[in-house]
Amino acid sequence: MPLHVPQAPAPALRSVLTALGSPTAVREARTPSLLTAQGPVTPEQPLPVHVLDSVSAQGVPATRLAGWRFLIRAGDRAVAAAETRLTPDGWAFSHFFEGPYIRSTELALQQAETLTQPYQPRLLSVPGLYMLTLWLHGDCTADGATGAPAATDLLVPLAPAPPGIAASRPHRVAELLPVLTLRAAPASPTPPTPLLGSPA
Structure with a gap:
């Protein structure tokens, strides 16, 4: 089943096309694969980039929205991205x-x-991890x-993923979000003292 890629704002696409057409912008980017790309390069697969700011006590x-990201294709593969x-x-x-x-x-x-x-594909950034x-x-x-991840949506961690989280495997939001929330939570300043007779 094809993905329903959302349409990026026209000014966002125009700004990327303008940058791609500017030798100065490409040179200053210092992305070797973009500098050495053979033939035309085109922005494709626009994805809105959302940032996970917080999760409520109810798990919501x-x-x-932080921006739109375009994969820059040269030939049959993506060689860079534009934000x-x-x-x-x-x-x-x-x-x-x-x-x-x-x-x-x-x-x-x-x-x-x-x-x-x-x-509908999007990108979700988890800054804490x-x-x-x-x-x-x-x-x-x-x-x-707009919007927030629904419990039945899927999240696919991209490589490199944090230790202990499998990359490239789809997880339901309801299953992965609690793990991410727990991992991103700040550590308590002093660990609780274990009870006598309990495993440390």
Whole structure:
């Protein structure tokens, strides 16, 4: 079942196209794969990037839109990504980058295409764990720039994932979110004293 990729704001796409057409912007990006790409490069797969700010005591996540990310394709593969951000004057190009998340995003999208249920792909950043996930939202008609993960949505941790969390495996939000919340919680300043006779 094909993914229903949300439509990025036209000014965000224009800002990326303008940056790609600027030798100065590409050179200053210092992304070797973009500098050495053969043939035309095109921005594809626009994904809204949401940040997980908090989770309520009832387990309800609060997220905010941080920008739109485009995979930059050269030939048959993504070689870099472009990030846009919202400014007081509207959507603007932020930066180019490359690294392991480019390939893992591409692989996760390919895997998601094989699922039987249709989804709207997004990215969800978990800053407390330095973690990025592909968020597969069940409501394909929703505005990609708004909303929070539903319990039945899927999260696919992208490689590199934090230790103990399997990358490239889809997890239901209801199952993974409590784990992420627990892992991201600040450690207590002093560990509780174990009771006598209990395992330490």
